[in-house]
Amino acid sequence: MQWSNQVWVKPIFRAMVLFSPLLFVIGFYRNISFLFLLGLIIMFLYGATLLQFKSASRELMIDQAKQVYRLFPGDSDEFYVKLLHKGKWPSFRGELIFTHRDVISEKNIQDVNQGSKGRIELKRPFAIYRRTAFTQVVPFVALRRGTTRISNVTLQIHDPLQISGQSLGYQNLFPVEIIVYPKPHPVHRIEHLFHEGSGESARPFALFENASLPAGNREYSFGDAFHKLHWKATARTGTLQTKVFEKTVVYHWTFVYTILPDHKDMKSSEAMEREISYLAYMCQFAAEKGIPFEVYINFKLPGPLGMYHVPTGSGALHLSRILEGLARIDRSNVTVRPIIMWTKMDRNFAGSVPFIILLGHIPNDSNTHFTTKRWIRSGGKIFIVKQDGNEAYLMPYTSLEVVPC
Numbered sequence: 386m387q388w389s390n391q392v393w394v395k396p397i398f399r400a401m402v403l404f405s406p407l408l409f410v411i412g413f414y415r416n417i418s419f420l421f422l423l424g425l426i427i428m429f430l431y432g433a434t435l436l437q438f439k440s441a442s443r444e445l446m447i448d449q450a451k452q453v454y455r456l457f458p459g460d461s462d463e464f465y466v467k468l469l470h471k472g473k474w475p476s477f478r479g480e481l482i483f484t485h486r487d488v489i490s491e492k493n494i495q496d497v498n499q500g501s502k503g504r505i506e507l508k509r510p511f512a513i514y515r516r517t518a519f520t521q522v523v524p525f526v527a528l529r530r531g532t533t534r535i536s537n538v539t540l541q542i543h544d545p546l547q548i549s550g551q552s553l554g555y556q557n558l559f560p561v562e563i564i565v566y567p568k569p570h571p572v573h574r575i576e577h578l579f580h581e582g583s584g585e586s587a588r589p590f591a592l593f594e595n596a597s598l599p600a601g602n603r604e605y606s607f608g609d610a611f612h613k614l615h616w617k618a619t620a621r622t623g624t625l626q627t628k629v630f631e632k633t634v635v636y637h638w639t640f641v642y643t644i645l646p647d648h649k650d651m652k653s654s655e656a657m658e659r660e661i662s663y664l665a666y667m668c669q670f671a672a673e674k675g676i677p678f679e680v681y682i683n684f685k686l687p688g689p690l691g692m693y694h695v696p697t698g699s700g701a702l703h704l705s706r707i708l709e710g711l712a713r714i715d716r717s718n719v720t721v722r723p724i725i726m727w728t729k730m731d732r733n734f735a736g737s738v739p740f741i742i743l744l745g746h747i748p749n750d751s752n753t754h755f756t757t758k759r760w761i762r763s764g765g766k767i768f769i770v771k772q773d774g775n776e777a778y779l780m781p782y783t784s785l786e787v788v789p790c
Contacts, residue, residue: 387446387447387555387556387557388442388445388540388553388554388555388556389553389554389556390438390442390551390552390553391551391552391554392435392438392549392550392551392552393549393550393551393552394434394548394549395548395549397548401427405423405424405427405428405431406424406428407424409421409424409425409428410424411424412424430546430548433544434544434548434549437474437477437542437544438542438549438551440472440473440474441474441477441540441542441551441553442551442553443472444470444471444472444473444474445468445469445470445471445472445477445513445540445553446468446469446471447466447467447468447469447538447555447559448467448468448469448518449560450467450560451560451561452464452465452560452561452562453561453562453563453564454562454563454564455564455566455705455708455709456527456563456564456565456566457527457565457566457568458527458528458529458530458565458566458568459526459527459568460526460527461492461524461525461526461527462524462525462527463522463523463524463525464522464523464525464535464561464563465520465521465522465523466481466483466520466521466523466535466538466561467518467519467520467521468481468511468513468518468519468520468521468540469518470513470514470515470516470517470518470519471516472515472516473515473516474515475514475515476512476513476514476515477512477513477540477542478510478511478512478513478542478543479510479511479540479541479542479543479550479551480508480509480510480511480540480541481508481509481510481511481521481538481539481540482506482507482508482509482537482538482539482540482541483506483507483535483536483537483538483539483559484504484505484506484507484535484536484537485504485505485507485533485534485535485536485563486503486504486505486531486532486533487503487504487505487528488527488528488529488530488531488532488533488563488565489525489526489527489528489533489563489565490505490525490526490528491507491523491524491525492524492525492526506537507523509521509523511540525563527563527565528565529565529658530565530566530567530568530658530661530662530711530712531565531712531715532562532563532564532565532712532713533562533563534558534559534561534562534563535559535561536559537554538554538555538559539552539553539554539555540552540553564709564712564713565712566665566708566709566711566712567658567661567662567664567665567708567711567712568662568665569662569665569666569669570659570662570663570665570666570777571666571777572663572666572667572670572770572777572778572779573776573777573778573779574778574779574780575666575667575670575779576670577779578638578740578766578768578779599628599629600629601629602615602618602626602627602628602629603626603627603629604624604625604626604627605624605625605626605627606627609627612762613627613628614626614627614628615627615628637676637677637678637679637697637739637740638671638676638677638678638679638739638740638741638742639678639679639680639681639730639739639740639741639742640664640667640668640678640679640680640681640742640744641680641681641682641726641730641741641742641743641744642660642661642664642680642681642682642683642744642745643682643683643723643726643743643744643745643746643747643748644657644682644683644684644714644718644720644745644746645720645745645746654716657714657716659772659775659777660744660745660770661711661714663744663770663777664680664711664744665708665711667742667770668680668704668707668708669704671699672699672700672701672703672704675699676699677697677698677699678697678698678699678703679694679695679696679697679698679739680693680694680695680707680710681693681694681726681730682694682710682714683720683721683722683723683725683726684714684718684719684720684721685718685719685720685721690729690733691721692721692726692729693710695707695710723746723748723753724748724750724752724753727748727752727753727756728756731756731759731760734760734763734765739765740765740766740768741760741765741766741767741768741782742767742768742769742770742779743767743768743769743770743782744769744770747769757782757783758783761783767781767782767783768780768781768782769781769782
């Protein structure tokens with residue numbers, strides 16, 4: 386059964402039904418035609434009403450075709466609810482009722498009621514005839530980031546005389562989902578991670594020295610880092626020598642968005658929305674430039690890591706997958722402690738440290754500093770997104786970073 390069924394009868398009609406057998410009997414034995422016909426008509430109407438409602442619960446079906454809509458704020462589209470009448474009852478009339486979250490709004494705002502917890506109830510009249518279909522098309526516009534399903538689908542059916550009614554509640558998951566991506570907000574200076582100029586040419590990925598691939602040594606030059614001194618070669622040659630390492634290309638970027646685990650200290654919803662929009666912009670930038678990238682976010686999800694992680698990939702489908710994940714972020718999500726996320730990321734890097742862009746809460750404990758310093762020594766580049774009012778800029782994480790931003 387697709388429906389839960391509730392039938393209601395107006396009190397005056399219920400009283401008439403209770404007395405109709407008495408009217409029928411009195412009219413029959415006293416030969417009073419009016420009372421006899423009145424009792425007969427009331428019983429007939431009651432029987433026909435019950436038969437109609439029973440037929441409705443068996444003969445009305447909802448089309449199960451899956452509908453998924455993906456939009457940015459401001460975009461518009463339309464979904465539909467399709468009823469099928471597969472029985473012999475002449476017709477059914479009433480109201481189609483359903484609800485959704487306020488991440489979207491109908492273009493036609495008639496018969497819309499604002500419910501609790503940001504849910505909106507929509508009512509539309511319907512009439513469906515024997516062995517036909519009724520399709521209710523609902524145009525809508527995306528308002529803000531988030532997701533919503535069409536839920537609480539209910540048919541309110543009335544009999545022709547409006548003396549009784551029936552409520553059919555759809556019991557299955559209605560197959561319509563609307564996903565509103567975050568609106569990308571620019572992060573200035575991110576283009577410096579893509580173009581690191583050399584004369585007239587530009588390289589699509591920045592180069593760094595990989596400490597695990599030594600290439601020899603050279604004479605010390607002013608400004609060489611102390612930790613790069615080659616002491617054995619210095620002792621052998623009698624002059625200061627500097628280690629030389631192979632140049633390695635950074636093949637992907639890693640975006641790390643940390644949400645505070647303590648909900649009392651969480652930023653305002655507006656601040657979170659801005660951060661998510663910045664992350665969406667940077668992911669979109671990487672996808673457009675053909676740079677493989679991955680995303681870590683510290684809210685819990687079932688899986689090997691126990692948190693949100695989209696492995697390294699590139700292209701439009703990869704971007705769409707990440708934007709959908711960003712659309713599903715909610716302040717009610719259970720978060721993973723930042724130090725746990727840092728530890729799991731460290732294991733995943735396994736010596737191949739990418740460009741790392743940090744966003745949101747930046748842990749300031751000794752364990753985090755030790756981990757980030759090790760990433761830098763391994764050749765990684767770490768950046769943070771700094772906010773200044775409504776603007777955001779990409780900045781080096783520490784003074785050890787040498788890539789200009």
